[in-house]
Amino acid sequence: MFDQLQKKLDKALHILKGNNRITEINISETLKEIRRALIDSDVNYKIARTFIQKVKEKSIGKKVITSLKPKELIIKIxxxxxxxxxxEKNTEINISRRNPSVILICGLQGSGKxxxxxxxxxxxxxxxxSPLLVAADIYRPAAIDQLRILAEKVKIPVFFLKGSKNVIEIVQKSICYAKKENHDIIIIDTAGRLSINKTMMDEIxxxxxxCxxxxxxxxxDGMTGQDAINTVQIFSKFLNFDGIVMTxxxxxxxxxxxxxxxxxxGKPIKFISNGEKIEDIEIFHPDRIAxxxxxxGDIVSFVERVQEQFDEERTQKIYNKISKNRFNFEDLLEQIQQIKKIGDLKNIISMIPGSLGIERFFDKKATNKxxxxxxxxxxxxxxxxPYERKNPKKLFSESRKKRISKGSGIPLKEIDLFLNQFHSISKMMKTINVNSGQQIIKNFLSSIKK
Known part of the structure; x- marks a missing residue:
């Protein structure tokens, strides 16, 4: 997401020379490269030109204070x-006090609805x-099955009327069902079309x-570029929707x-979807994306993502085990699962300040590694x-290590390294607090990954 624009803007900003005042001479090449970066990233030419003009107007003649450099001032502008x-700012989704709140999802076929x-x-x-999903796509084959398969993974109920071709009946009965079963949010997945047409618009x-x-x-679909903008413009003439989702x-x-x-x-982006996993969804914050x-980086989003996945109560239990030297491989396995839930490594790394310069993190081969x-x-x-997982000290036996090496297909030398690092970290963690303990677990995983 934004990889191309990130790299080109970084290159453009490194061109800027001078120390005291921003002039047309020392900024011209930088602005030219920024405009090129925007256009190459599929930004409309007129918008890119207006953007550059505003940056130029706000920067020309500005005297740079002692503690700053021209590059830092331009970055701010x-x-x-x-x-x-x-x-400018994120716009929250509308959730009413009535039960249930109803959210209608619409869009073209294949957009990821x-x-x-x-x-x-x-x-x-x-x-x-307590959400309820409503399968209101009565046209696409297997649309109901797709929604049910996705929802079953996280135990979210799906309302559907098998064989019904009356979408209004499905929606109205889903609301009655939601009230009866105490669901406070209904999410209606409607049918998409290959293009915006009268039949589709009449139905929606x-x-x-x-409802x-x-x-x-x-x-x-974010991959359709400027076509996505054209689609939204046409659709907005027929239906006054509240926000946009970029998938x-x-x-x-x-x-x-x-x-x-x-x-x-003139409509806000409310969510972005940047992965295939069910947790790969973000509230759109313009300042964080900028x-x-x-x-x-985007430390705020990073911390929020971590907090969502790491259970405070469970963390306290882990700390108690650490302090009593009872932290074992089952606990480590659980921590790995938690870290994996945070999201795609590439997306997470992009939230860390300064990550743009760490090219290997953005390399697909490095990420896969x-x-x-x-x-x-x-x-x-x-x-x-199970006994060995709960009793790490028993694994100094050569016969056990050889069996684990054979079972995992990993060389004995690597098994030795892993066990030695685990025991070293366990000793260190006995003397620290819960938050530091969790950080050391993450550092340990990071050192193993290298």
């Missing part, structure tokens, strides 16, 4: 303009809500009128549509007996 272009619907349900489930307008949703979200952003390194769609259409584009390393650790632990 570019950051401010990016935030403005993307909508069904996958997003399940992700949104999981998003609310983690916030202690009828659904809108029958009076609190929120209507229009899902667009498949992990498949496009440009991201021009995500940057400009709000300013063109930080990522400029290589400054890290995933493989985690699998190797899991393979070692899975090759142990």
């Amino acid at each position: 570019v950051y401010d303009e990016l935030v403005t272009l993307m909508g 069904t996958s997003f619907s399940s992700k949104l349900a999981f998003f609310f489930q983690k916030k202690n809500k 307008q009828k659904i809108d009128k029958s 009076q949703p609190d929120e209507i979200l229009f899902v667009v 498949k952003l992990d498949g496009d390194s440009r991201g021009g549509a995500a940057i400009t769609i709000s300013s063109i259409v 930080n990522r584009i400029l290589g400054m 890290k995933k493989d390393s985690l699998k190797r650790i899991e393979s070692i632990i899975h090759s142990m007996t």
Whole structure:
């Protein structure tokens, strides 16, 4: 997501020379490269030109204070303009006090509506809500099955009427069912079409009128670039939706549509989807995204993602085991599972300040290598007996190590290294507090992955 733009902006900003005042001479080449970076990232030419003009007007003649360099001032101005272009601030999803709140999901076929619907349900489930998914796509073969398969993984119920071709009946009965079963949020996954046409618009307008949703979200495929913007513009003439969802952003390194769609259409982006996992969904924060584009990371989102996955109560139990020298391989395996739930390594790394310069993290082979390393650790632990997992000290036996090496397919030398590091870390963790303990576990995993 935004890889191409990140790298080109970074290169453009490194061109800037001078120390005291920004002039047309020392900024011209930088602005030229920034405009080129925006256009190459699928930003509309007119928007790119206006963007550059605003940056130029706000920077020319500015005297740089002693503690700053021209590059740092330009970064701040570019950051401010990016935030403005993307909508200035995040707009929260509308959840009413009535039960249930109704969220209507619409969009073209293949935009990722069904996958997003399940992700949104999981998003609310983690916030202690009781969501109900409604299968209202009566046209696409296996649409109901797809939604059910996605929802079953996280135990979210799906309402559907088998064989029914009356979408209004499905929606109205789902609301009655939700009230009866105490579901406080309904997410309606509607049918998509190959293009916006009268039949599609008539149906979605009828659904809108029958259920009076609190929120209507229009899902667009981020990989379609400027076509996504055109689709949203046409659709907005027929239905007054509340916000936009950009999907498949992990498949496009440009991201021009995500940057400009709000300013063109006048509707906020409320969510972005950047992966295949059910947890790969983010609230869209223009300021945080601008930080990522400029290589400054997004620590707030990173911390939020970690907090979602790490259970405070479970962490305290782990600390208690550490303090009593009872931390074992089953506990380590659980920590690995928690870390994997945080999300795709590439997306997580992009949230860390300064990560733009660490090219190997953005290399697909390097990212896959890290995933493989985690699998190797899991393979070692899975090759142990339940007794061995609970009693790490018993693994100094050569015969046990050879058996684990054979079972996991990992060389004995690597098994030795892993066990030695584990025992060293365990000794160290006895003397520290819970938060530091968790950090050392993460550092240990990081050292193994190298």
